[in-house]
Amino acid sequence: MCLNAFITETDGTERIYRDCAGPAVCPTTGTQTIAANLGGIHTVANADCCDDENECNLRTLSFPAIPAVNGIQCNGCDPSTDQCDAVVSCRGEEDTCFQSQILKDRRQISVAGCGTSNVCDIANDIRNLPFMEEVGTVIFTPTCWFTTTTTPAPTTTTTTTTPEPTITVTESTTVYTPSPELLAQIKALLQELQQLSAKINLEPLQQHQLVLFNLHLQLLEYHQQLVLQQEELPIDHHDQLSMFYQQCMLVNHQQQLLHQIHPSLCGQQHLLQLFKQQQLIFHQLQGLLHGHHHHLLPHYYSYLLHHPATSVQ
Incomplete structure (x- = not known):
């Protein structure tokens, strides 16, 4: 399968990503939205998956606008402390909270935020959060959960003083x-x-x-x-x-x-x-x-x- 993605980043930067793609990224042919949101960093892409001849992923798509906040919230992480008690406001089609371990500059850190429903499958396949290569390399399979709430879902990181079971x-x-x-x-x-x-x-x-x-x-x-x-x-x-x-x-x-x-x-x-x-x-x-x-x-x-x-x- 071929992938053609027109990406808009947090600061309005627009870029094009074209490559072969596996079934986790392109389960079927057609268009899809791919987004990942860490709060301070956000990417959203109009993507097209195709498998016909003559370099089908050379088609021109439109660059998406940064979508508005949709009322859903997920936990976010502070990479300097590895605490995941911040709040990320989801945007557009983002209806999934995720958390993952990332390797960045030989240091393992936690990242968390919002994404479209395909964010974990894609990150697990390409070993990066979608179109966020600079964030670092995904070490373990990310954890995702669907949410419709307006408050952060619980994560494995806690700020209470209750003793851990271990x-x-x-x-x-x-x-x-x-x-x-x-x-x-x-x-x-x-x-x-x-x-x-x-x-x-x-x-x-x-x-x-x-x-x-x-x-x-x-x-x-x-x-x-x-x-x-x-x-x-x-x-x-x-x-x-x-x-x-x-x-x-x-x-x-x-x-x-x-x-x-x-x-x-x-x-x-x-x-x-x-x-x-x-x-x-x-x-x-x-x-x-x-x-x-x-x-x-x-x-x-x-x-x-x-x-x-x-x-x-």
Whole structure:
């Protein structure tokens, strides 16, 4: 599918975005509105998805005006404090609140705001908030919820002084081991990626595609070795957290490499299909790693409380 988007930014800047697009961005042919709103930063686009011949995404669309406030509100985040208790006023067709973890300048931050109903699917596919590349790279699958209220929906960040449920967990000295099922699932998905990569490697690739794809193969091999090392460590070992984040970074880097290859595959339907299968597997990996994150942190903090001398260097 081809995407043609005419974008208007917060300050009135207008620009055009044209590229190949997967089913998350273009589930069907036709026009759609794509918007993301962080409060201080806002983008809205008139977008057209097409799959006919002769470079269909060269059509001219109109640039949208910044729409008026629609009465719906969502939580927003302050990147300097990572607190998500601000309020973002939604605009136009924005009827969805979202929250996501972003990697910006080697720092993980929370972002939240309003968007159109497709904002999470698109961000999860392209690894950026729609047309907000400067904000940073999406690390985990964003959380979205539909709202018609005029007050912010609750988020995982709280400003109350109520003790967190994890306090009772940090008092435990039990040693936990990684879930064999979880690690087996991750290893199985990595094996599927390796098999797909072997098929892609048999296809004729252009020189720049081959360079990027070889980097992907190297990262995939390192990722498999990393998982084998994690299997040998208890869940509360002080190396687990850094190794977990290495996994997240590896998945992110590999997706970025595949996204760089993707635009040059227009017309190569067999290769496009193989790459789309890889992208789906990466999305599954992200879901598993996100779940592992919530399981890991309480036991890691418990370890630091009872073994303060062995904190991460």
